[in-house]
Every structure is written in structure tokens, then in C-alpha cells.
Amino acid sequence: MPDLIEWLVAGLLLTGSLFALIGSFGLFKLPDFYMRLHGPTKATTLGVGALVLGSMLYFSSTGELGLHELLISIFLFMTAPTSASMLAKAAMQLQVRREGRTRGEPWKH
Amino acid sequence: MTTRRRWLPHPWLSLVLLGIWQLLVNQLSVGSLLLGLVLALLIPQLTRRFWPRPPTLYRPLVLARFALRVLGDIVVANVQVARLVLGPNARLRPAFVVYPLELRNEFAISVLANTISLTPGTVSADISDDHACLLIHGLDVPDAQELIDTIKQRYEKPLMEAFECSRP
Amino acid sequence: MLQTVIIICLGMLSLAMLLCLLRLLRGPDMPDRVLALDTLYINAIALLILFGLLLRSNLYFEVALLIAVMGFVGTVAVAKYLLRGNIIE
Numbered sequence: 001m002p003d004l005i006e007w008l009v010a011g012l013l014l015t016g017s018l019f020a021l022i023g024s025f026g027l028f029k030l031p032d033f034y035m036r037l038h039g040p041t042k043a044t045t046l047g048v049g050a051l052v053l054g055s056m057l058y059f060s061s062t063g064e065l066g067l068h069e070l071l072i073s074i075f076l077f078m079t080a081p082t083s084a085s086m087l088a089k090a091a092m093q094l095q096v097r098r099e100g101r102t103r104g105e106p107w108k109h
Numbered sequence: 110m111t112t113r114r115r116w117l118p119h120p121w122l123s124l125v126l127l128g129i130w131q132l133l134v135n136q137l138s139v140g141s142l143l144l145g146l147v148l149a150l151l152i153p154q155l156t157r158r159f160w161p162r163p164p165t166l167y168r169p170l171v172l173a174r175f176a177l178r179v180l181g182d183i184v185v186a187n188v189q190v191a192r193l194v195l196g197p198n199a200r201l202r203p204a205f206v207v208y209p210l211e212l213r214n215e216f217a218i219s220v221l222a223n224t225i226s227l228t229p230g231t232v233s234a235d236i237s238d239d240h241a242c243l244l245i246h247g248l249d250v251p252d253a254q255e256l257i258d259t260i261k262q263r264y265e266k267p268l269m270e271a272f273e274c275s276r277p
Numbered sequence: 278m279l280q281t282v283i284i285i286c287l288g289m290l291s292l293a294m295l296l297c298l299l300r301l302l303r304g305p306d307m308p309d310r311v312l313a314l315d316t317l318y319i320n321a322i323a324l325l326i327l328f329g330l331l332l333r334s335n336l337y338f339e340v341a342l343l344i345a346v347m348g349f350v351g352t353v354a355v356a357k358y359l360l361r362g363n364i365i366e
Contacts, residue, residue: 006278010279014282014286016286016323017286017290017323018289019187019191020293020320020323021290021292021296022191022195023293024297024320025194025296026190026194027300027312027313028299029194030194030198032203034203034246035203035248037246037312038190038230038232038248039316040312040319041229041232042187042191042194043293043316045227045229046184046187046229047319047323049183051327055326055330058279066135066335067132067135068133072326072338072342075342075345075346075349078223079349080226081222081223081226081227081232081233082349083349083353085222085232085234085235086353086356087308087312087315088234088246089235089356091306092234093359093360094306094307094359096308096309097305097306101202103202103204103205103250104206104207104253105205106234106244
């Protein structure tokens, strides 16, 4: 495998893992539920996205063209907003505690 | 027109399905292409009832440019939010923002809501019963009006152009 | 070189999953726990992609796709349960 591609794959893998880690770290440390909701969207979009790109590049360079990893990313891009919105709705209905300095009001149902 | 409507109710959906089938098979052959074509014609027929008012895509190119812009924004916003997450909690300014929608087409609204959720830092949490407003939660919002204006300019305008051309 | 990088990445993702687990145990509310599970399965997908790279096998892709589908359905089902008190109406 050419050197340049190997470096590129390594860079993509490290970026993806780093963003997944930061997303989970956000989930761990942010103070209220609505703020924690931002962690997973980050992990899915750039984290898994970069890993999938790296994997595609790697398998494509070793022989046959493989693009099917892209499906994982497409699927996550379509589903992540839905589950985030469902969870936010559930939290608003359960009236989960939120940080006092949050401006604006969640809707009541 | 009517025969086309009957056999190909959602041409774009058919195209997407064919593409996804090819990705899943992961190799190009006559057999897989034929099976993919059958599925691409059959699935829109079977799911027709879920799409009572199919959206009309007037300008595919505008939509393609929009998709590229969103991908770019995801990368930029990810870095910004990573910095926010790693910084102290006390510096964050979370807010619920009510976003007034101009789009009327349901499919276009869901595309906009997904885009807002995918760009980190904002999550669309709910839609009002009359489909006139979105409720957005932002991780760090210095100015709510500015956020609304940014979304309107960057995301809603191109979607209006792509899907609702006839509407002034 | 790539092997070392993959192992470092595996370590980072394991740490990420540990953080999700801590949030899962700590709560404090039900949506928090569901969100932690959601993030956990996404990290599992990332871990599987890396594992496939480490073993140079295409097989793990299918597992990752299945987890993506099942995880989404699971999250939506539990969120619906929290919203309405039952899943099938």
C-alpha cells in the first residue's frame, strides 16, 4: 500500500476516534440533559463518518473498490436526528431538570 | 403524465433505492442491476400510501450544492463544538429558540429539521402542531435572532428554491 | 504503522464507551440513560469498523449495519415508551 494512502487512512481513523471520544466525553460531563443531547450527534456525524471514509479508502486501496461502508454513514445521518428529536420530546414531557441559565422555554404537551 | 405517475410515482426515490441496492451488493453485475431495478420500481409502489403528497424537486442542482454545503458545515461546526465541550461548562449559553418556518412542504421541513440536528451545536427538538415553528435547542447561543437568521439564509433559502419554486 | 494507529483508536473508543457506561449508571433521568445507550451503540459501530480494519475482514461491515438498524429501532421504541407509556398503540 502506498505511503501517502496509509498516512491518510491513519489520519482519518485518528480524527474519527477523537471526535467519538469527545462526543462521549460531552455526554459524560455536560450539566443537563438537553446539552448532553449534542454529544451523540457529534459522534455520529464526524466520528463515524471519518472512520467510514478511512475504512473505504483502506479496502479500496488493497484491491476491489468497496463503497458499501458508506451505507452505515448514510443510515446514521438519516436516523440520528430522529432519535435525538424523539428523546428531546420525551424529556420535555417528563419535565427533565434543565440548567437555570437556559434561555427560552421547552414546549408543554 | 398519468402513466408515468402510475408506474413511477417517485422517480427520485427509485433512483436512491437503486443506488443503495448497488452499495449493499457492492459489485456491479447485470443480475444485481436487474434485481435493483425491480426493487426500485416495486418499493415506491408498495409504500405509495406513506407519501400522500410527494414533494416535487424543481432544482436538483441547488439541492446538490446544499448537500455539499451541509457536509462542509458539519466539519466546521464539529470542531467548534468540540472546543466548547472541552472548555468549562460555565462558559456555555444554552437556549431554546423558536424558529418560524417559511417552508410548507412536509418533506422539505423534515430535511431542514434533520440538517439542523446534524450540524452540531443545534438540535431540533419539536415541531408545532400546525407545522409553523420548530423548537431548537442550542448548546451555545449568544444571540437567538442571529441563529434564526443564519439558519434562514444558509439552509431554508436553498431548500425553498429547490422544492417550492412555484411559490414566490 | 497502521496496526499501531488502529490499536490506539481502539483504546480511545473503549474509553468513550466507558464514559457512556458511567453516564448510563449515573442517570439521573430515564432520557439520560436512553441517550447513553444510544451513544453506546454508535460507539460499538465505530469499534466494529476498526475491528474489521484490524483483521482485514469485510465481514464486520454487516454486523455494524445490523447494529445500526437495531439500535435505531430500540432507541425509538424506548423513547416512544417514555412519551406515551406504551409502545404499540
